[in-house]
Amino acid sequence: MDRRTDDFCPCCGWPTAEPYQVVSRHQTSEGTIIWSRCACGRLQVHRGATLVLRATARP
Template sequence: MNRCHRCGSPQEPPYTVVSRHFTSEGVLVYTRCACGALRPRLLRYDGLR
């Protein structure tokens, strides 16, 4: 399980989505933890490899 690098909370919903950016590899999603830490997540498109 991934945890926040700042407060140690589990990095599972609910978290706040700050922005989404579509790239050639997938969707880059920036999320914010309850403590305020920002985290990028790359959600890869299926079938690329």
């Protein structure tokens, strides 16, 4: 089974679907928005189980 490259953090390889630390969670009209950090500290945004945005640089 092939996995897409955006299924894992390009920096540390942590699975995108398993946020390391949830920073905040908000209900919107399109579903739940979750701001989280990867194990390497990179900020990411999910809507439901879909990755919407990933920071290009680590803190």
